[in-house]
Amino acid sequence: MEHSVLLSELKEKGYEPLIFGKEHPARNLLFARLWDPAQTVFDPAALYLGSTSQMPDPETDSEFTFFCCGEPVDFSRYGRSPFTLAYFGSAVSQAALFNASLESISRLQEISAGMHLLVNALFSGNGLQYLVDTAAQIFGNPIYVVDLQHKYLAISAGLIPDNAFFTAESQSGYISEKGIASIRANRLDEKVRKSGTAYYYVNELVQKGMLVDAVRIQGIEVGHIMMLESERPFRDFDADFFHRFSNLVSMELQKDSAYTRNKGVMYSYFLSDLLKNPGQDASRIRERLRLLGYNLKDTFYIVAIPPAGHSTSDLQLNVILERLIRIFSGSIYVIYEDTIVFFISRELFQNLSEYEMSQLADYLLANQLKAGISNFFRQLEDMPSFYRQAVDAVKLGLKLNDPSPVYYYSDYYVYKLLETAEQNGENLRFLIHPGLMRLYLYDQEKGTEFIATLREYLHQPGQSSQVAKNLHIHKNTLLYRLGKIRELMGCELAVGEEFMNMNLSMMVLKYLGMM
CATH class of the missing domain: 1.10.10.2840 (PucR C-terminal helix-turn-helix domain)
Structure with a gap:
């Protein structure tokens, strides 16, 4: 376990150590040892625990980690020590500190052992089903992988819950209408995105707990993995372990031609990359898009539906996305920061068509959605700024109680100036x-x-x-x-x-x- 991760977990448990000496945040700690004052050789992978009554010499020329508790001493002597010293105070017992540290290290060792088996399964070349079957055996519970169209890509074999609902879904190959309705009613996809890790909830249809995590390819959400708490209770570290597993599923899906050859998804990678990493070489991006068969025109627009624009709708983001793809044919799209983003390329004097805007407005009105549209721009590297324009247009339109479903930034830029002035303290x-x-x-x-x-x-x-x-x-x-x-x-x-x-x-x- 990395030194910084261990300290972070101990802080979550209520410990507040003072750190002295040379820190090594990335040092891996594999086991714990009680401090022996007579010891002269130290293992950098070991965590040593002791009392302030028996401290290492500040000049000890070794790199290791020492945790201690007890009555305070003059720790200033350890300011330049080559090892890391963490003092946990006089109210903490040595036994409690040892047990808490060992528990965290042991947990990660178990995860590491499981990840080793899963990585071997990933590189075995046996495909997604084999990877999922291996994971189900390690976790001890059935696992499912679905895409954004609610199609099952893999269902673990061997561990089949005795439940008519899952049996029917397994036979159809898709999540049922009842299952989709439950997902929407509980806003499960939204909660998974916000959690940033595996999300736990009780599935009301089967009255069992589930862990759900998103599967992403280069930041683009392409599916979900689910684990049912049917064979054994989840362990404390299963959520973290399952989240790591989702990254391996992502790597496996990238080997699948259904994903790597999907141009819409590939284009989305570039859009997501430009939004997250401004200042890139735009000419390189243009050339890579051209090689993939997408030739950019002279001017660009961003159309965005941020969280404020879809919070009152009952539709899932991927459902909204699928409809808008048909309206803005030939565009590049992505779900970024919980926002649907469309990058639209047009000739210099060609605006968004009346037909497109009419279709967009009708769809947004029917589904309680709000979209913002940026000014046009011509340099790819400027995309993050114009993305912000589209998002700001929605925010300002809602603030001003504009009933329109579409907000053009060109109608709100003065209000943006007023907002900026207000944020800078102007009355x-x-x-x-x-x-x-x-x-x-x-x-x-x-x-x-x-x-x-x-x-x-x-x-x-x-x-x-x-x-x-x-x-x-x-x-x-x-x-x-x-x-x-x-x-x-x-x-x-x-x-x-x-x-x-x-x-x-x-x-x-x-x-x-x-x-």
């Missing part, structure tokens, strides 16, 4: 034009609707008849209101700069929720 109320503030306060005091009237007029300046129609008032009433508005504001609204100032102030009011 946005001070940015409101004084004339408009007077009008706002007059509305609040008198119950008038001058702000609403001015807002409509600013949208369609000079078109009095249309403005009156939109406000459902007579044109003469509008002209009276405009006269009163000019009087209260001390502004004639006769030049473009006045219109610009008033529009900006209106946006501040809207951002602050004052209108």
Whole structure:
């Protein structure tokens, strides 16, 4: 067990050691020994435990790890020692510290032994089924591997639960409709993604515990592995062990032509890589995509559905993804940071088509989803910034209570500037034009609707008849209101700069929720 991992686990158990000497975070500790003061030869893979009444000489010229407890001593002498010393305080007994450390080391030894067998199975060339069967024997429980279409890729042999539900699913080769409904109702996929490791839950359909983990290829989620707690109870370390196993399943699937030759998935790797690692050589990415048969055009857009945009929907991300793939044919897509991301390539003067946007809006409305669309860009290395634009568009659109299902960043960039100013400590109320503030306060005091009237007029300046129609008032009433508005504001609204100032102030009011 790595030195840093052991310390981390002990801290989780409530221990708070003070560290002195030279640290070796990556040093592997394979066994524990009680400290022998007469010892002169030390094993760097051993953890030595003792009392502060019997300490190693600070000048001992060996690299090892020493844990101690008891009454404090002058630890400053150990500041430059070549070995690592961890002091756990006077309230900790040597026996308790030894047992806690040995428990962690023994647990990892068992995992290491199991991983050794699983790695051998992986490189045996016998395929996914053999790897899963080997894992089931090691864990002592049945294991299942499914893809994002809920198809079983492998079901462990030999350990078959006596359960009609799993028997029926095993025969069909797919998770049943009842099983899918349960997954959605419990938001299981979302919980697995958030956990970052194997997630435990009780399967209500069979009343047994299960561990579920995501299988990813270069960060792209391609399936899930599940283990049923049917033959023996899960051990404390099974979740960690099972998570390590998921990485081996990922490696095995990468050898499978169904995944390695899937161009959509391969393209997704590049998109995910560009989002996670900005500043890459864009020309290299372009060339690799070209070799895979994807030729980039002149301009790009990012369409994103972040967590805030799908949190109220009952659909799984992979279901949403499959529908959008049909709308944005020829695009590159990925699920990144729990966000559906589409990278769309177009010719220089070719926008997203009306048909695409109509289909997108209809689908989003029907399923309580929100999408953001970035400005266009031309350099691949700029992708992370434009991805953030699409995500910010959704966040700002929701903040401003915009009912539209699609948010264009070009409509919200001023609000982004206001958000940035606010985060930097600017009081946005001070940015409101004084004339408009007077009008706002007059509305609040008198119950008038001058702000609403001015807002409509600013949208369609000079078109009095249309403005009156939109406000459902007579044109003469509008002209009276405009006269009163000019009087209260001390502004004639006769030049473009006045219109610009008033529009900006209106946006501040809207951002602050004052209108």
